[in-house]
Amino acid sequence: MVKKFLHIEGLMVLLAMIYIYSLYEFSWWIFLLFILSPDVSMLAYLIDDRVGAKVYNLFHTYTLSIFMILLAIFLKSDALMMIGSIWTAHIGMDRLFGYGLKYTSAFKATHLQKV
Numbered sequence: 001m002v003k004k005f006l007h008i009e010g011l012m013v014l015l016a017m018i019y020i021y022s023l024y025e026f027s028w029w030i031f032l033l034f035i036l037s038p039d040v041s042m043l044a045y046l047i048d049d050r051v052g053a054k055v056y057n058l059f060h061t062y063t064l065s066i067f068m069i070l071l072a073i074f075l076k077s078d079a080l081m082m083i084g085s086i087w088t089a090h091i092g093m094d095r096l097f098g099y100g101l102k103y104t105s106a107f108k109a110t111h112l113q114k115v
Helices: 002-023 028-034 037-046 049-059 062-075 078-096
Strands: none
Touching (some): 002 078, 028 078, 037 049, 037 078
């Protein structure tokens, strides 16, 4: 049951970010073009599992993406709001599909598997 709640939570974050993105009337082509861009962080796994997990997790935690949204509001920056919204939407989408933060032991070992 807990796992289902985490998937639903990811869906709610994704939908909230899509709604916020639409309020700003940003380009949907840009959204579609960049929605998977945080996954470039997986390239760090070419170094090793430890570095890969740390870099991947850095780009897949809500902390930085929401900080960017707050910074965008403070600075009144549409560009930062667009990036933060797409980034947060990506993380929500990942959680919806069951992709979690990585453990350093292996690429497929995630925090959602332990729930």
